[in-house]
Amino acid sequence: DFLGKDYRSSYGLPVINVPGCSPVGDNFTETIACTLLFLQGHGPLPEFDELGRPQWLFNETVHQHCVRAGYYEEGTFAERYGQKECLVEIGCWGPVVQCNITSRGAINHMGGCMNTGGICIGCTMPGFPDRFSPFYKKPPGANISSAGSKVLGTFMRPLRRISQAYLNKETRWVREGHVPSGWGHVEKPGPILKLIHKMYVKYQFLGSRKTWKEE
């Protein structure tokens, strides 16, 4: 804004925005490297988005690569800092913020906001900080999306636990009712679980040329 829209550097370049507070160092050096390679004729023209940000670095959201996204999907949310679940209910704006810190890390591919327990306050976005205030308050849109995840998660979590228990067993263990070597205490599944597993396998092999049947 301060340099104006007609600004060009001595190399004829417009302003390139590598946002963040502070920007991730690797994003900064990578952008410079790509631009210099292009100027020297050794690399393709780097792509930038409509805000002049390196497109390949800022085209996805924090949420899409977040280590806590699985908790969001299953509808389990942290109530206070220090908990391992998704942080949206205590103020994370990650689902709508374009930033790659969750995949790239802060320094040397380590750290980064959610990886170290912090919420996203949108520091790569032009609306920061005003449009993300007050910090540490649940974003309004999260009322709908997290409620949806909670409802879905109520069904999904128990179903996944059933599949997990099934997949954590060798067929031989179930057949013989015990683990012949090493760790493990395996109970034979009851009739309801057996039926669920049977339907699961039937559906798993639906449309396949061969099927598999547990003894």
Ligand code: SF4
């Ligand atoms: S902590 Fe934030 S970015 Fe991570 S899953 Fe939750 S809402 Fe998404």
Ligand code: SF4
């Ligand atoms: S606050 Fe959000 S936008 Fe800023 S570095 Fe952390 S995750 Fe990225």
